[in-house]
Amino acid sequence: MSLMNLTATGLGEKIKNKEISAPEAVQAALDAIEAKEAEVNSFVTIDREGAVKRANEVQKLIDEGKLAGPVAGVPVAIKDNMCTEGLLTTCSSKILGNYVPSYTAEAVLNLERAGAVIIGKTNMDEFAMGSTTETSAYGVTKNPWNTGHVPGGSSGGSCAAVAACECPYALGSDTGGSIRQPSSFCGVTGIKPTYGTVSRYGLIAYGSSLDQIGPVAKDVTDCATVLEIIASYDKKDSTSVQRDSYDFTSALVDNVKGMKIGIPSDYFGEGLDSEVKEAVLNAAKELEKKGAIIEEFNLSLVDYAIPAYYIIACAEASSNLARFDGVKYGFRTEDYNGLHNMYKKTRSEGFGAEVKRRIMLGSFVLSSGYYDAYYIKALKTKALIKKAFDNAFSKYDVILGPAAPSTAPALGQSLSDPLKMYLGDIYTISANLAGLPGITVPCGMDSKNLPIGLQILGNCFEEKNIIRAAYSFEQTREYKYSPLA
């Protein structure tokens, strides 16, 4: 068994106890990547040399007693939309194909301060726009459970890398479900924290009011531990929130006695795969057996979350992606005639189809004459959705449901019908609009032997509730390794 089959904290413990060295751990990751990348393609960039060098430095600090954290010396993969100084950061786009950042994202810096060793940058949907990791300019990532299927997206590379045991944990980002949905499809665990908990400084922006960075790992313990490390108040992110507490690991308790769990009946209606439904409801029963109080309720407004999301996310994207103009960094077209033609040709050649589609829609809904009808309407809808969750959390500690309507679709099935793909975000998207924390944990397998994920949502700043519920559920089943693990 490879060291990569351990959890991040399990491996960290062995490094701390001097059973394994940090360079040995990194070598195990590089060997695993070497053996599996041809089949999975989780990575855009593998930093072999940098990782080995860094592992030696970290080992020295451990030996000197200067580093003793839970993931010191443990290899990690970073989604390729987080800036890493001196290491190629492409956002899986041609337009950033040669971009080497001059600084490191705050969340990644926090990890490095804790002794993490970055082994590479993971594949994603271009600019995080997609649900399958098929819109990457650097090839499709495959699902380690069945390489004929997608890993989900947009953090598909991070989730596939963890499921294939190429590395013990990874960072992803979640704008509309991009951590929770691929975690579900790949049978791993992922957390999207409350908006403002993890600094967005150095995260290449898609929808700034929705984006959050979070951990992906094999279990809830790893995710809570990593979240505790990456979360911080950051002056450099104007939407960073100074929280009362950054403690998440004390919620790793197998006890849900008296916990009130709401099950939104509108998450279990038409469109939900029957095997997914059964697995998720069985998970609720497990928690009920442990003493949780389960109650069905009507969340309302569920159907309006997707249209509101796509207006807001595309509007913000059209503004955020205006910076890619071929002047200061990235790709520039070869032949052009004057400045504006250079901008237009650079962007048209540098962006893929899905990114262009969203920039166009975003530009349209913000244009004069349509701004009130679309953009303002969406912001009002968001206010109503937030209120619906406020009502729900006045009655329940957490909300439990599926992460996605189905298990991972086969490769090549999704992109031909964008609207249909967008509908797959129905259970994850509202959490981003309302800023809520959410976690996905594996809860079963379907008849195609593909993983099913359980999603637990909490009120803003109540990560501890979702961590406790997820941890308690996790104790009822064994972690299932993918065939590529």
Place this chain on the structure above:
Amino acid sequence: MANMISDETIEYVGILAKLELDSEEKEQAKKDMGRMLDYIDQLNELDTEGVEPMSHIFPVNNVFREDEVCNGDGREITLANAPERKDDCFVVPKTIV
């Protein structure tokens, strides 16, 4: 399809988005956008009269600080990413003809 996107609209959106689409891409964009707007239009079922638009979940305030330089000289590392540079400047096509 209820939302028919005209050639003029696509042309205009292309200018706003700074994208150059060939005729095939334009036709596809018209279709995609029309279909998306048809779907989005279901928001009209929702009564939002008197609802305050919510751009941020948490209150966002202006934060003032002294304008002090706190980073070092990042000139070389910044310019290293330039598609084209000359000395300490980014090179762009001629803007005044």
